[in-house]
Amino acid sequence: MLGAIVKRLGQMLFVMFGISVLVFLIFFATPGADPAARIAGRNASPETLAAVRKDFGFDRPLPVQYALMMNRLFVTQDLTSFVNRGWKVVPAVIDVAPVTLS
Secondary structure (H helix, E strand, C coil), rough: HHHHHHHHHHHHHHHHHHHHHHHHHHHCCCCCCCCCHHHHHHCCCHHHHHHHHHCCCCCCCCCHHHHHHHHHHHHCCCCCCCCCCEEEEHHHHHHHHHHCCC
């Protein structure tokens, strides 16, 4: 019984990791989906885009970006929304989790 639970938890972690990588690649690695352009705005200068890329780490390789995102999400819980600047994502998800789970 305990072995089955441990096996299922291991499978769950593997699936959650796969889903997180897939979602990351969809949002950050698809052509034309430049998050720096979304943050900086439509008519941003090349200098502004470069500054945003450096500030958010978008100038680094994708595996490093993924590791930074997971670190901000799970360790520092400092993942902020790109759309609503300054809006913390983790506390908002925790606030609505009971309703979602019910």
